[in-house]
Amino acid sequence: MVANLGGQPIFILKEGSTRTRGRDAQSGNIAAAKAVAGAVRTTLGPKGMDKMLVDTIGDVVITNDGVTILKEMDIEHPAAKMMVEVAKTQDDEVGDGTTTAVVVAGELLKRAEDLLEQDVHPTVIAHGYRLAADKAQALLKEMAIEIKADDIEMLKKIADTAMTGKGAEAAKDKLNELVVKAITMIADEDGTVDTDFVKVEKKVGGTIEDSEIIEGVVIDKERVHPAMPKKVEAAKILLLNAAVEYKKTEVDAEISITSPDQLQMFLDEEEKMIKGLVNKIIESGANVLVCQKGIDDIAQHYLAKAGILAVRRVKKSDLTKLARATGASVISSIDAIDTGELGKAGMVEEKKVGGEDMIFVTDCENPKSCTLIVRGGTEHVVDELDRALEDALRVVSVAVEDGKFVAGGGAPEVELSLRLREYAASQEGRSQLAIEAFATALEIIPRTLAENAGLDPIDMLVELRSEHEAGNKTTGLNVFDAKPEDMLAAGVIEPLRVKTQAIASAAEAAVMILRIDDVIASSGSGGPSPEEMAAMGGGMGGMGGMPPMM
Known part of the structure; x- marks a missing residue:
């Protein structure tokens, strides 16, 4: 970074620092965030695939869990790191829906890019996104259905939805029962649930069916x-x-x-x-x-x-x-x-x-404390089972605490998309473009569910939209039969907090990345010193670029 004073250059940043401004900075950050969303997108839904991650010392992790994938990947790009934060927040708050949060954030940025090309100012987009996120929260609360802590069948369905598509699917009926029993056992009278009091003990050997709950420690x-x-x-x-x-x-x-x-x-x-x-x-x-x-x-x-x-x-x-x-x-x-x-x-x-x-x-x-003993054929199976159980435990505990749930299978996203388009029409100025973009971005969830199941996303979306326009608010995508279906009747349900948190953190991350128009990266200490560069013949001053993305 150089300031010119009467023809005399003054160096403000140390040599090797780089600065990217304006549209270049925005498109660089958006591309990085979209790449992170793309990395986990194929794991979404019951037909999502798994990722195999191998670290520097050769340790292997095979998982379908969004936050685990992003934590294991060595991400360097600053904007991409923000996306990892979205997944971590979702994991800390709710325990499930990490992939959803990251995919929605990536899609919000993709839609924002189209608006930036039409010369809509980033702060206008940010304002529209905030309005849309607030409205989405209110709409979700209206959609939510109450659940009681003693409604064991419904809680099992919530655990079932959290485990679908993970390695635990083979024995999920057995595991759902264990999870719901564990949570109802440790729940306090005032409705609070601390999942720390459910100990998950992993033991390689036996089969998934040998997993059991011990009423005690x-x-x-x-x-x-x-x-x-x-x-x-x-x-x-x-x-x-x-x-x-x-x-x-x-x-x-x-x-x-x-x-x-x-x-x-x-x-x-x-x-x-x-x-x-x-x-x-x-x-x-x-x-x-x-x-x-x-x-x-x-x-x-x-x-x-x-x-x-x-x-x-x-x-x-x-x-x-x-x-x-x-x-x-x-x-x-x-x-x-x-x-x-x-x-x-x-x-x-x-x-x-x-x-x-x-x-x-x-x-x-x-016993206000219990232990789940998880068994499986190999270490990787047991580890993935453990992750699936952790998700299910957290999700059921959130459902018991909040007492609210919504349908799954992309149903709330399609409904929100419709309602937000109506809301956009009531707004004035350019921010309605941003609200429409937000509405379109939410449709990425049913689209991805369809794509991961090998179905045509456009056909499925059109069918889902027409169902919702006819007033069927809980219709989602049945990826097994390739048709829209009432998710409430099918038992595909999720706690309300999974959705509210995912949309809130995705919107916040997208707005934060959008508002950046200048990236100043100081040179990494790992590079050659100016003296060494001079000795090497100079002319290499332009090398201190942005750190690699992944």
């Missing part, structure tokens, strides 16, 4: 000592966040021992200390000890003698789940153990799952 650990009981009934569980080891001094201290009997006394004293700690645990009446830190070898011996089943180095998150499931408190000091703070469970036992020992804490009185 499963810890991927084994007993610390073989002499301990494998099974404890009517368990009193002590959750300890302190080490069962002798205390080491905080300050540097030296003990000078001058004779062998002093050394023996020192060792005896250490053992006595540990025995004292174990006795406090025994006196509390606990017969199961779950410890977040270490358990000394001598302590293990005494605990085993007392018939206590102990587990060590358990994750903090597992302790929290155990506390919720058994009604125990996590105790931070052995001196502060109180019998009233112990948890209760009908059964604690060590079982083998997929060749590994795991501790099962089950038969709790009111």
Whole structure:
């Protein structure tokens, strides 16, 4: 970037920096964003395909999940990174609909490009898009149908829709049941659902059908000592966040021992200390000890003698789940153990799952925490199952929290498109062009569903439009029979928040990218220094271009 002052050039940016302005900057950013949307577009819908991602060290991820694909891809272009943010936001807020959000954002930018060529100013387009997004939110709320937390059949259909098109489809009836059971089990009385209390434990081996729900907590650990009981009934569980080891001094201290009997006394004293700690645990009446830190070898011996089943180095998150499931408190000091703070469970036992020992804490009185054990033939299958389950769990929890859902299969998008066109006609000025562009952009969802199923997108869209114009608001695309169908009757439904969040974040990202008219990229530090370039013969000053897109 150079300023000219009386014929004397003044360098403002450091050498090698590049600046792209005006239409060039806009078209560059839009092209990058469209390329990201194009990358995930083929994964949308029940007939969407999967992507295989291989990283620098050769690890393979096979997935259909939009946000996973974008996170795994090494994206460099700044505008493309904004699209990844859209997917991440959607994933954090709702857990599903990531591909929808990115595809809609890409299409909004594509439509904006056509308007820019007709000399419509970017801020006019941005204003129109904001109006359209607000109107779309209001229309979606009108379309929404209420759902109760105890409507198990409807919740299963919501889980079913979230899993369709993913690797879990083969056994989705079984998995839907597990998901809905898990969410209804952990839901609080006030309707809030924290999916952190559903633990998903992956184990390679067996088939998808072997997946099961444990009403309680499963810890991927084994007993610390073989002499301990494998099974404890009517368990009193002590959750300890302190080490069962002798205390080491905080300050540097030296003990000078001058004779062998002093050394023996020192060792005896250490053992006595540990025995004292174990006795406090025994006196509390606990017969199961779950410890977040270490358990000394001598302590293990005494605990085993007392018939206590102990587990060590358990994750903090597992302790929290155990506390919720058994009604125990996590105790931070052995001196502060109180019998009233112990948890209760009908059964604690060590079982083998997929060749590994795991501790099962089950038969709790009111387990507000549970574990899903996911099984599958290979690691890739299990990982993709895990992602599908996470999506389904989040979606069902959102439906329970909000109590609202809409039809799926492209039905809300076609309906919104029609209503927004009517709304555009009521607006004045050029912003109505932007609202129309927004309406057209939303049709990318049914179009993509049709394309991914190998159907003619134009024929399908025309049929869908005529159905909606006739007042059939819940008609979407049945990609299996290649015809419009009432999605409500077919059981293809999604939580309202999936749609509202996708449209809101897509519109925000599109507006943000549209408003950029100047990209100033400082030179990457990875390139040669000016001195090196001079030594190489100069003439290479134009190399510090935009970073590569992907």
